[in-house]
Amino acid sequence: MARKIPMRKDILSGEMFKKQDLIRIVKTKDGEVFADETGKKNGRGAYVVKDLEKVNDARDKKVLESKLGVSTEVLDSVYDEIIRLIYREDIPKR
Numbered sequence: 001m002a003r004k005i006p007m008r009k010d011i012l013s014g015e016m017f018k019k020q021d022l023i024r025i026v027k028t029k030d031g032e033v034f035a036d037e038t039g040k041k042n043g044r045g046a047y048v049v050k051d052l053e054k055v056n057d058a059r060d061k062k063v064l065e066s067k068l069g070v071s072t073e074v075l076d077s078v079y080d081e082i083i084r085l086i087y088r089e090d091i092p093k094r
Helices: 052-061 063-068 072-090
Strands: 007-009 016-018 022-027 033-036 044-049
Touching: 022 063, 022 072, 033 072, 044 052, 044 063, 052 063, 052 072, 063 072
Parallel strands: none
Antiparallel strands: 007 016, 022 033, 022 044
């Protein structure tokens, strides 16, 4: 029997993707927001597709700010972290 592939909705586009193709963004009860590499940290999770164009477009349109209700100052480092994680995955594993 085939295993079910976990799917999650990308908050930037509203499309469904495989969980492994997404980066989890976490907002804790304290209001702290960060990119969760492991996908297991405590807090409310939202998913962003690993696509530089979409992430940069979302940064310009302030999509995460409106979805998470957090200021641009807080999210600037989160966007940088998302981009860093995308680049790191693009580097071929040796």
